[in-house]
Amino acid sequence: MRASRTDGRLLLGCIAFSLLMFGFGYLLVPLYKTFCRVTGFNQLGGADAVAAASRPNMSRTVTMQFDSNLRDGLPWVFRPLQASMAVHPGQLVRVTYEVRNNSDRAIVGQAIASYAPEGAAAYVRKLQCFCFSTQRLAPHEVREMPVLFVIDPSFPLEVSTLTLSYTFFEVSGGSAAAVRQGA
Numbered sequence: 001m002r003a004s005r006t007d008g009r010l011l012l013g014c015i016a017f018s019l020l021m022f023g024f025g026y027l028l029v030p031l032y033k034t035f036c037r038v039t040g041f042n043q044l045g046g047a048d049a050v051a052a053a054s055r056p057n058m059s060r061t062v063t064m065q066f067d068s069n070l071r072d073g074l075p076w077v078f079r080p081l082q083a084s085m086a087v088h089p090g091q092l093v094r095v096t097y098e099v100r101n102n103s104d105r106a107i108v109g110q111a112i113a114s115y116a117p118e119g120a121a122a123y124v125r126k127l128q129c130f131c132f133s134t135q136r137l138a139p140h141e142v143r144e145m146p147v148l149f150v151i152d153p154s155f156p157l158e159v160s161t162l163t164l165s166y167t168f169f170e171v172s173g174g175s176a177a178a179v180r181q182g183a
Contacts, residue, residue, distance in 0.1 A: 056091040057153050063087075064151070066095055067165035074170050075103040076137070081144070090153040097130065097145050097166065101137035108136045108171045116163040123152040124164065134171055 064087045066080035077100040087093050101107055111131040115121040126132075130145035137143060151162065 055153075056088040058088055060089055060157075061086045062089060062151055062155060062159070063161045064093070064095075065161060065163040066097075067163060068097060069165065069167040071167055071169040074107070074109060074168055076101050076107070076109065076168060078166075078168050087151055089151045089155050092127075092148070092150055094146055094148050097147065098142065099135070099137065099145060099168070100142045101140060104139045106136060106138050108134050109168045110134045110171050111166045111168045114165045114167070116165070117159060120155075120159070120162050123155040124162070125150045125152065131166060135168075 063084055065084045066082060068078045068080055070076055070078055077098075079098055081096045081098055085093070085095070099109075113121075113126075113129070113131050115124060126147060126149045128146060128148035130147070135143070135145070147164075149164075155162070
């Protein structure tokens with residue numbers, strides 16, 4: 001008799017746990033969307049949603065400067081196609097960088113962004129960027145890579161110039177692995 005009570009409790013516990021897990025799985029997508037909306041993480045909706053949600057401050061202009069660097073003798077040429085531009089905070093902006101692999105081998109690189117003045121990164125929201133993933137360039141390949149971003153309208157009024165700089169570095173072992181895999 002005692003075993004049947006234990007078996008019944010175990011069965012009810014398993015059923016309750018299963019229902020709880022099903023409910024959690026069912027609510028996971030709406031919870032994730034809410035988390036992303038509240039925190040700004042993994043912005044769902046992309047550039048169109050940002051453009052619709054933000055209104056450019058046409059009464060204010062920020063000079064945006066673009067810079068490029070290479071690290072550790074990476075045999076690439078890397079440059080912005082435009083050195084600077086006037087940007088209205090809240091305006092959706094697209095700029096393009098060009099990269100060229102001057103070597104006779106495929107190379108995988110990664111770009112890291114930095115901003116000036118200090119703290120400016122908190123006001124730049126990149127929606128599309130080559131820096132989000134590694135870039136594999138075939139021997140002598142030339143590629144144009146866009147960056148799509150918005151400067152937050154709350155960007156400090158006393159700052160009139162913002163610099164976006166990228167530094168490309170070779171990913172160790174990335175080129176040999178990518179060539180072997182045909183990436």
